[in-house]
Amino acid sequence: MRARSAFVYALLRLLAFFVPFGIMMLFPVLREQYWLAAIFAALIGLSLSMLFLRRPLDEVSTGIAETRAARKRAESDEAVEDAAN
Template identity: 60%
Template structure:
């Protein structure tokens, strides 16, 4: 089986860290149905806390893969190189 890209894994986990608390508050706390903006705010804070505590390894993997892709790309010429080449 092909391994999923780390950025996709991290994105899905972050979405779950937001959507699960949102669904729990929606189902079990009916007062939040009236104050949906407060429910979304609390879900965002809970999701951010969960991701800081438990998603450090997926974040490191995603960051590492982004860095590897960026460093494998050939460097673009700098402005000085372009200016020096056109003034010949």
């Protein structure tokens, strides 16, 4: 897995939460009830990530799948070698 793609995806997800949260904290009503602003920001961030972060998520998922497949192949090769000896 490429660490850069995972870092970019994580950073974009954090921004998708903190930007709406910061904007909502500018309103006096939500400043008093920060937990409500956090819930709304989480819902907005989830929606934004589902709409706009599909490509970074695919890159991260593909990288994880490739890493796991390579690890599984290496483990199966070791098992075949151990069985041959």
